[in-house]
Amino acid sequence: MEYQAYFQQNREEHLKELGELLAIPSISALSEHKGDVLKAAEWIADSLRRAGMENVEIHPTDGHPVVYAEHLHAPGKPTVLVYGHYDVQPVDPLHLWETPPFEPSIRDGKLYARGATDDKGQVFMHIKAAEAILKQEKELPVNLKFCIEGEEEVTSPNLPGFLESHQDKLAADVILISDTALLAPGKPAICVGLRGLCALEVSVFTANTDLHSGTFGGGVPNALHALVSLLDSLHDEKGRVAVEGFYKGVPELTAMEREEFAKLQFDEDKLKKDLGLSSLYGEEGYSFVERTGARPTLEINGMYGGFQGEGTKTVLPKEAHAKITCRLVGDQDPQDVIDKIEAHLHAHLQPGATLEVKATEKARAFTIDPADPMLQKAADAYERIYGTRALFTKDGGSIPIVETLSRVLSAPSVMMGFGLPDENLHAPNEHFNLENFDKGLLTIVEYLKSL
Structure with missing residues (x-):
């Protein structure tokens, strides 16, 4: 040649x-x-x-x-x-x-x-x-x-x-x-x-200052507690995103598509071994390649707040933050997904906390x-x-x-x-x-x- x-x-x-x-x-x-x-x-x-x-x-x-x-x-x-x-x-x-x-x-x-x-x-x-x-x-x-x-x-x-x-x-x-x-x-x-993409930065605020956990603990809202509760509400026990309307525009996998994914002969056991995992995780009813190739996701990429140094600091943080990205498929509209997540977050916010949501990246599938x-x-x-x-x-x-x-x-x-x-x-x-x-x-x- x-x-x-x-x-x-x-x-x-x-x-x-x-x-x-x-x-x-x-x-x-x-x-x-x-x-x-x-x-x-x-x-x-x-x-x-x-x-x-x-x-x-x-x-x-x-x-x-x-x-x-x-x-x-x-x-x-x-x-x-x-x-x-x-x-x-x-x-x-x-x-x-x-x-x-x-x-x-x-x-x-x-x-x-x-x-x-x-x-x-x-x-x-x-x-x-x-x-x-x-x-x-x-x-x-x-x-x-x-x-x-x-x-x-x-x-x-x-x-x-x-x-x-x-x-x-x-x-x-x-x-x-x-x-x-x-x-x-x-x-x-x-x-x-x-897959398409949308990204959000979520901030939860409580008191106007960090507070002593002995003096105030158990009596006022804790920004980290509020954030953890909020993030936990985003998925159900079967790995599905629990945001109302999130799956609008998501096509169901056809028999032909599932057959094409099966042809890849992906070894899930090898993946678990390579990653040092005891099990995989995701939306029930789908294989790993289907979850990662043709289904939408909502992932928490980072969360931070409160004391993170060496040792113990008995403090109730006044604010906590998280970064979220979603991978989108089919006809999901990035802005529509962002709007629905924001509505869900406001609806599930603990009493005494306030919320700010900032949208960043957006792209269609x-x-x-x-x-x-x-x-x-x-x-x-x-x-x-x-x-x-x-x-x-x-x-x-x-x-x-x-x-x-x-x-x-x-x-x-x-x-x-x-x-x-x-x-x-x-x-x-x-x-x-x-x-x-x-x-x-x-x-x-x-x-x-x-x-």
Whole structure:
């Protein structure tokens, strides 16, 4: 295979270039890294130019910039828009990293660095796949565009506006995204569903000051007691969310969908062992993959208040706080879910306490019919390289911009991921298995040529 030889010959140089990108601490959530995020955008733009892409532009936004590029010399052929992101998550806790997060290193066939799998490594593969085709064949088999943003890790606040105002520039027949994972080594997957998201911060207040628990305990409300009671009311004893109307818009799983989930042959016992758990937990009547791929959730992500130092402090805290996120499916409306949770919280608040609720993130769920020809061709491309046809899966996570991209540009989103579930994305020691770097390059070339 000519491309296999090409990528093997250039592998060392490609990994060196990728290492340069990974060394840039482009953490979009931290304002002190604003200059680094811009530096990463400039690096992506330069890489696209070197690859042979044209009209490369860095578009400023109210936050971090969007990088655009195109190569439109295939009249009558489909137009592919590659979407990805060059920003990364914060690196805390730093002491758990075996090697510094922005000093890329290769160990046991894995490339370690923040952003290695999410999403710099996967974006880089698309640039190099396009470069390879142009160097080998002097032309691309499709019209190709790139839209690479710097705010995905902070829920893409400025990209929807950019999409709306640049619809003609970004128009495409298919949106190609690599920001997901294979099921397991050698088992490719194409995600046809992502859960939506909404997030809230809840604060409970009681007295106007912390109080001595001996003098006041048992006679006045305790903010932590009130918060715990409130959070406990959010689920019933069978793991269902107890908020009235929460399940509005949630489709019941069809027999065919349950059959597809069963094909994944997910080993729940192995998961329990790997996580050191005696049992799993969740909504009664559903398997683990059904709960995490196709059912909505309400999770408490953090709670705090009162004395947390060493030793004992006999105090009744005047305030307590919690962070809640929900994963949404089907036609659940994020704002409607937030409104219903807030109403539930007010209705179940203990006497003597007051409540504040602040909504933060909101995103709708995304689904696509796996019968779409663009997805079928992607599954075929995986089969030709991996020897196994990709399964169509639903991912429990959220990539909020995917639904927006598909809706605004009226094009199917094909999520061809090359990561693995255990690559520590968002965690210390993030890494990318280089076997999938090698096979991913070939798969992307195969897919573009098949269109």
